Amino acid sequence: MSVTVDTPRVSYLTEENTIGSWLLTTDHKRIALLYFASITGFFFLGGIAAALMRINLLTPTGAIVSHEMYNRLFTMHGVVMVWFFLVPAIPVTLGNFIVPLMLGARDLAFPKLNLVSWYLFMTGGLFATYSLFAGGLDTGWTFYTPLSTDYTKGHVVAVAIGIFISGFSSIATGVNFIVSIHRLRAPGMGWYRMPLMLWSLYATSVIYVLATPVLAMTLILLGFETVFHVGIFDQRLGGDPLLFQHLFWFYSHPAVYIMILPGFGVMSEVLTTFSQKGIFGYKFIAWSSVAIAVISFFVWGHHMFVAGTSVYSAITFSLLSFMVSVPSAIKVFNWLGTLHKGYIKFDAPMLYALGFLGLFTIGGLTGLFVAALGADVHLTQTYFVVAHFHYIMVGGMVSAFFAGLHYWWPKITGRLYPEMWARAAAFLIFFGFNLTFFPQFILGYLGMPRRYAAYPPEFQVLNVLSSAGSTILAVAYLMPVFYLGYSLRHGARSPSNPWHATGLEWKTQSPPRTENFPIIPIVTEPPYNYPRPEDRTRAA
Amino acid sequence: MTLTLTSASVHSAEVDALLAGLLLMSLAVLALVFGLIWTYAIRYRAGNTEDRGAIGQKSWRIEIGWTVATLVVFFALFVWGADLYVRLYTAPGNALKIYVVGKQWMWKVEHEGGQREINALHVPVGRPVQLIMTSEDVIHDFSIPAFRIKHDVLPGRYEQLWFNAQTPGSYHLFCTQFCGTDHAAMIGEVVAMQQADYARWLTQNGGSDTLVAAGRDLFTRYGCSGCHQAGPTGGGGTVRAPSLNGLYGSPVPLADGTTVFADDKYIRDSILLPADQIVASYAPVMPSFSGQIGEDDLIKLIAFIKSLAAEGPS
Incomplete structure (x- = not known):
């Protein structure tokens, strides 16, 4: 693309450049970049733990580490990836950057609260990480009692405090987004004129605000029981260990949708832009996000089909779990409808988005296997479940994150990334991901339990395949660090709207000035209002 | 493999x-999904000049x-x-x-x-x-x-x-x-x-020993037989503690007015935490055996008490 661009002299990146101007900024765009740096760090920390696990599983007896160390590795992987990467990832980085721009606003509703939320996140994150390294923790990210309260030597309470603190960051971000979307929409932007990214972030924020307090309460109860021996979960003190699981999953299942809903939003933006066509079924996609946010609070029991709850509870939660997958299916069909009769271009964001579509569909369908009670009894607690949620969380959510990152990269940095490298990475991630996780579906069916540091020898071939795939995946995940880093200095300057997209964020300069828009825009048309080329030809 | x-x-x-x-x-x-992605990716790629025709306006029937x-x-x-x-x-x-x-x-x-x-x-x-x-x-x-x-x-x-x-x-x-x-x-x-x-x-x-026989020995060894009647002749009558004959599988009226069903879990709880469920018309005098009887012995005791179901209440 040889577009000559008037390089913006002044942007939010250049206006002031002291350390204080970054660490005390209330500009949503700079805070987004602070978050980018943080979650990238956490992502690679969690990734290193995963890599060591995959190396260990090369041999049936465990290739490099002891059982104890393996247990610590998967606990660290889970804790770091869930709470310090997946839950915040898209909302606090891409969301923080793009929400005010999409709304046509100058900042979020509470800029200072936004900065506070980053400090809370870092405090919680560093505290938890320090505890993981200093004390070690081997309970898994799920902290099931009584293992976590009575039988572990690890620093459960310290890690829980870290998660507790960072929970307030989630709540602050959620409140900020909800208020911003209600109050800061540009003149003329009714609810149905909002980009679908905003609908999905709104739904995400509702879960942030409603579910996170339950996690906080659960962690407080856990700490109380551990420190003061108050009987809550310990049956010897009159408690019930299943109560912990109920409370934990009451947060943690909606949290799964915290992770994936923002990805849905990115999909709607990227698919329309690179099909140069309006979204198919706008209202269905918008309201299916809301439906997911609501129903997701009523499916937690499906984590406990073999845990000792009643048959009636299992049947109810199975039905509700099938119901929660209907809105996701609706979204997939509508995205396919969006491609229909489009003018499809295959730039890197689109490749990531199509990768998401395939991997998320596989993840969703295998979710039905574990929602169906009779099948879940065999598959739960095995590698099938590991593969299933990695298809959603990593195949789906991380692909969506990369789709969004590449899509808005020119807006964020003012530079274009190297297209060929980005496409190569997209292909490599898709291939490496499938090689890593597809064999795990088979391992799960064959009965290999998850969280095993060692395994019977007949599972070795599939484990080696999986580890081989993870090597490719690791390389593929490192590639963007290099080519995106390279583009920061050497990338071509981006025009304000390199993708010919609709949406207010593309109507201001790249990168934007601190105040986003010189004049607050007025919205006069529906979202995704792409002109049809055939209309243009007919008119001419 | x-x-x-x-x-x-x-x-x-x-x-x-x-x-x-x-x-x-x-x-x-x-x-269906992969097929449509491939088909659309090829047919509707930007470079393809094929006439797309008009896009249908109403989509709710499809939805x-x-x-x-x-x-x-x-x-x-x-x-x-x-x-x-x-x-x-x-x-x-x-x-x-x-x-x-x-x-x-x-x-x-x-x-x-x-x-x-x-x-x-x-x-x-x-x-x-x-x-x-x-x-x-x-x-x-x-x-x-x-x-x-x-x-x-x-x-x-x-x-x-x-x-x-x-x-x-x-x-x-x-x-x-x-x-x-x-x-x-x-x-x-x-x-x-x-x-x-x-x-x-x-x-x-x-x-x-069978589980029942081992349970009978334990019943004496832990002193249960001092108070509870078990079997046609054995045990300490029904004055200080309820008889265990015919207990298993039957409803038990409690002091708080409720009734529980005597299953494995009830018997286990009554041994370990006797004060929690007091049988109607008895005083809460039984000591807790929590921490004193292991799971293996509990299974044997329960097997023994279960075997008394056939005795019929006395």
């Missing part, structure tokens, strides 16, 4: 059928269509899975009972005849077997992939799991609920044997 799993119980083939149904449905959906289709398919799968689940966990009354205690990091098994084994479970084929399971410490999970079943094993509770093995052979037994450092070593084997072989195995490994 093995890609198939032995199907060794009555229900394992049914679970496989459900999995096959789910797999077929998934493949159909994947073919309702695919939503209803999804709901119908999902509901069918739900019913299929739920029906199987209920049968997977409803043990027939005539099942052979075997007791399992999980602890970090081993499985202890006790048969009715007093035979004990560790990290192994011998069972006859062609006969329903019901496992009564509890844990000494954390939550474990008893899983036999060849039978397609598993269930968590909790401290302070008796959970049950049942199966009807069909094919003689040796199968994996895994703990599938993460239980601490050596979780991965909490494995064993389930040996399904012809009924004659199983009978021979029981004799060869005959325990010194």
Whole structure:
């Protein structure tokens, strides 16, 4: 693309450049970049733990580490990836950057609260990480009692405090987004004129605000029981260990949708832009996000089909779990409808988005296997479940994150990334991901339990395949660090709207000035209002 | 590389059928999704000048269509899975009972005849077997992939799991609920044997005492017989403590006006935390045995008290 661009002299990146101007900024765009740096760090920390696990599983007896160390590795992987990467990832980085721009606003509703939320996140994150390294923790990210309260030597309470603190960051971000979307929409932007990214972030924020307090309460109860021996979960003190699981999953299942809903939003933006066509079924996609946010609070029991709850509870939660997958299916069909009769271009964001579509569909369908009670009894607690949620969380959510990152990269940095490298990475991630996780579906069916540091020898071939795939995946995940880093200095300057997209964020300069828009825009048309080329030809 | 799993119980083939149904449905959906992505990617690529025609304006018929289709398919799968689940966990009354205690990091098994084994479970084929399971410490999970079943094993509770093995052979037994450092070593084997072989195995490994007999000894040793009546003559009458004859399986009126059903869990709780459920018209004088009687002995005591069900209340 040889577009000559008037390089913006002044942007939010250049206006002031002291350390204080970054660490005390209330500009949503700079805070987004602070978050980018943080979650990238956490992502690679969690990734290193995963890599060591995959190396260990090369041999049936465990290739490099002891059982104890393996247990610590998967606990660290889970804790770091869930709470310090997946839950915040898209909302606090891409969301923080793009929400005010999409709304046509100058900042979020509470800029200072936004900065506070980053400090809370870092405090919680560093505290938890320090505890993981200093004390070690081997309970898994799920902290099931009584293992976590009575039988572990690890620093459960310290890690829980870290998660507790960072929970307030989630709540602050959620409140900020909800208020911003209600109050800061540009003149003329009714609810149905909002980009679908905003609908999905709104739904995400509702879960942030409603579910996170339950996690906080659960962690407080856990700490109380551990420190003061108050009987809550310990049956010897009159408690019930299943109560912990109920409370934990009451947060943690909606949290799964915290992770994936923002990805849905990115999909709607990227698919329309690179099909140069309006979204198919706008209202269905918008309201299916809301439906997911609501129903997701009523499916937690499906984590406990073999845990000792009643048959009636299992049947109810199975039905509700099938119901929660209907809105996701609706979204997939509508995205396919969006491609229909489009003018499809295959730039890197689109490749990531199509990768998401395939991997998320596989993840969703295998979710039905574990929602169906009779099948879940065999598959739960095995590698099938590991593969299933990695298809959603990593195949789906991380692909969506990369789709969004590449899509808005020119807006964020003012530079274009190297297209060929980005496409190569997209292909490599898709291939490496499938090689890593597809064999795990088979391992799960064959009965290999998850969280095993060692395994019977007949599972070795599939484990080696999986580890081989993870090597490719690791390389593929490192590639963007290099080519995106390279583009920061050497990338071509981006025009304000390199993708010919609709949406207010593309109507201001790249990168934007601190105040986003010189004049607050007025919205006069529906979202995704792409002109049809055939209309243009007919008119001419 | 093995890609198939032995199907060794009555229900394992049914679970496989459900999995096959789910797999077929998934493949159909994947073919549709990937097929449409490929077709549209080729036909509607930006460089292709093919006339797209007008885009349909009204889409709600299509929306309702695919939503209803999804709901119908999902509901069918739900019913299929739920029906199987209920049968997977409803043990027939005539099942052979075997007791399992999980602890970090081993499985202890006790048969009715007093035979004990560790990290192994011998069972006859062609006969329903019901496992009564509890844990000494954390939550474990008893899983036999060849039978397609598993269930968590909790401290302070008796959970049950049942199966009807069909094919003689040796199968994996895994703990599938993460239980601490050596979780991965909490494995064993389930040996399904012809009924004659199983009978021979029981004799060869005959325990010194049946569970009931061992329970009767413990009943005296722990001093229970000082207060409770047990058996036609044994025990301390009905003055200080309720008689245990005919107790198991019957309703028990409590001092707080409620009634409980005397099952394994009730008897266990009454031994360990007697003050929590006081039988109507008795004083709360029984001491707690919490921490004094291990899970193995509890199983024997309960087996003994259970055997008194036939005595009839006295």
